[in-house]
């Protein structure tokens with residue numbers, strides 16, 4: 001019997017952390033108003049709660065217009081369509097992200113071009129974009145990942161110089177700020193997700209924000225089955241789909257938005273404390289915060305476990321042990337999309353991959369992004385945001401758990417345990433074992 005819970009010792013923590021999602025009488029009141037109104041859907045469009053929420057959400061981030069939609073994946077599709085991505089165009093994306101960033105590019109029969117991430121931020125490495133640009137590049141799609149931003153100033157300059165658009169994937173960045181601008185209001189369009197695990201949630205849901213009225217109205221037409229936009233100022237007529245959000249979701253989101261800043265402050269204070277307890281521990285690494293990032297949105301607290309400093313004991317072993325200490329954690333949260341089992345790309349389904357080429361582009365084998373691969377398979381540790389919404393004691397438990405596993409790492413040598421096996425499972429394999437709602 002060892003000291004670690006995974007080898008029979010006493011766990012650092014037995015009590016659950018703060019529950020997620022958070023709700024109060026405010027959400028219940030909003031839902032009741034919608035229920036009683038019998039006006040539950042997204043049509044007539046844009047409906048009352050959805051309009052008000054879209055406006056408030058955009059304003060909160062410093063954009064002029066906002067449109068709530070069915071989910072974050074759809075939000076990205078809408079933005080790509082709205083800025084004019086056409087079949088055969090190329091869109092630059094970071095390799096290390098959720099498949100939902102990339103799928104919509106293919107759905108429009110355009111081509112994702114994977115670029116590696118910066119090891120200091122885990123976000124798109126702006127210095128590598130130049131090499132990926134071609135005359136077919138139509139947009140750059142940075143993802144604000146792991147509490148950080150890509151160098152949005154550099155990306156803006158590159159985009160202006162080459163006449164391409166910038167679409168921000170802000171699925172992790174509600175309320176984040178770069179300089180004086182909110183996430184999603186830095187580029188041409190910003191896309192958000194309100195899926196269950198996100199910093200604001202209505203179970204499912206999404207939003208696009210922009211300060212360009214024509215883009216906003218094009219988005220309205222696309223998500224409302226091709227109908228004219230509310231002003232019809234631009235006379236857009238093209239095929240659209242039903243990607244509307246419901247009034248029930250929009251009512252919940254309004255209350256979630258009211259709570260966001262307070263939650264962000266609590267989370268940040270706890271994460272700062274957590275980091276101050278961990279800094280200096282040999283074998284742990286930290287992402288860098290750019291001075292231009294004026295407000296952090298931390299969907300997960302992300303740090304690095306460097307197996308080389310722990311005698312080669314794998315991240316999965318570290319995470320399995322940490323989970324057994326009572327601390328929820330993840331490692332294979334994302335994979336480079338081109339390597340993911342959730343990216344079983346078949347070129348026949350996406351004809352643009354073959355256009356003008358003797359053989360279709362094989363996106364699954366043509367890339368090697370070493371920083372993304374190391375983050376995904378070797379070193380990144382992801383701790384869910386809601387465990388930092390509790391007390392200082394809760395946060396100390398998280399830090400105690402991490403430090404305890406580091407100090408007793410030798411107990412993990414050669415250990416086989418189901419908790420370790422689970423930490424080696426990809427997102428594609430997990431539904432078999434996962435009990436969490438998200």
Ligand SMILES: Cc1ncc(COP(=O)(O)O)c(C=O)c1O
Pocket residue numbers: 071072073074097098100101143169171172192193194195204205206
């Ligand atoms: C980075 C990123 N992009 C896009 C999405 C897609 O959002 P949704 O799940 O709401 O479709 C997600 C959500 O998981 C995400 O994390």
